[in-house]
Amino acid sequence: MTDVPLVLADGIVRRDASRGQTLLEATTFALDAGDRVAITGPSGSGKSVFLRSLALLDPLDAGRIVWRGAPVERAAIPRYRRNIAYIRQRPALLDGTVEDNLRYPFELHAYRDVRFDRAHAASLAARAGRGGDFLDKRASELSGGEAQITALIRVLQLSPHVLLLDEPTASLDPESSRAIEELVHAWFDAEPRAHASIWVSHDPAQAARMSARHLTMRAGVLDERPRATVHGESRP
Numbered sequence: 001m002t003d004v005p006l007v008l009a010d011g012i013v014r015r016d017a018s019r020g021q022t023l024l025e026a027t028t029f030a031l032d033a034g035d036r037v038a039i040t041g042p043s044g045s046g047k048s049v050f051l052r053s054l055a056l057l058d059p060l061d062a063g064r065i066v067w068r069g070a071p072v073e074r075a076a077i078p079r080y081r082r083n084i085a086y087i088r089q090r091p092a093l094l095d096g097t098v099e100d101n102l103r104y105p106f107e108l109h110a111y112r113d114v115r116f117d118r119a120h121a122a123s124l125a126a127r128a129g130r131g132g133d134f135l136d137k138r139a140s141e142l143s144g145g146e147a148q149i150t151a152l153i154r155v156l157q158l159s160p161h162v163l164l165l166d167e168p169t170a171s172l173d174p175e176s177s178r179a180i181e182e183l184v185h186a187w188f189d190a191e192p193r194a195h196a197s198i199w200v201s202h203d204p205a206q207a208a209r210m211s212a213r214h215l216t217m218r219a220g221v222l223d224e225r226p227r228a229t230v231h232g233e234s235r236p
């Protein structure tokens, strides 16, 4: 392993294109391999803006993203997005079955070198407590929890290095939330020195469970708390 961060946000800024208002103040942040980060902060403070910027889903107004020491140029963004997956609160699924949804990314140009593996997908579903028939369910008939499990499996089967989890369990029942946490734990533990995650949560207990590093976002300003306070905040 080297000392180079997995992802470096180097002075990144995001503004509202129409009003010119700054959504994310100039932010420099390094995510190292092995990091498990939580971000908390008030609604509207810029947590989603920050995660989407890290994933280069929205254009930056200043600064750059550096992946393993190499700045990500525009033409390399699709390749970069293979490494870093953004999971949002309300997943968007296609019509069709769960399996159709899981097969979908393999139709994209960026994934033409890999094939859908039904056994692998089924094993991920099993880890989330879902039986063999789960892949045959209609996406339109899934519960919110099952839809989020599907969205997470869709990402995990592609073996990303970084997961950006944007309140993935905010509207879910406790059992589905545990399944999501379990899938993320298993993914991290498979390669704990190569993977890294950022989990945005309004739940301090969940933030403590899913991280060892705690950041707060306030009015577009990201702040890191001393690592020691993370333990003081954990709840039983």
Ligand SMILES: Nc1ncnc2c1ncn2[C@@H]1O[C@H](COP(=O)(O)OP(=O)(O)OP(=O)(O)O)[C@@H](O)[C@H]1O
Pocket: 015, 016, 017, 023, 041, 042, 043, 044, 045, 046, 047, 048, 049, 050, 217
């Ligand atoms: N694409 C966009 N264009 C303009 N303004 C935006 C855009 N995306 C977000 N905003 C604004 O940026 C601010 C931060 O939004 P953001 O979604 O990052 O908040 P958040 O911290 O994720 O809140 P929550 O906890 O409710 O999810 C809000 O005022 C929002 O309206």
Ligand SMILES: [Mg+2]
Pocket: 047, 048, 049, 166
């Ligand atoms: Mg948000």
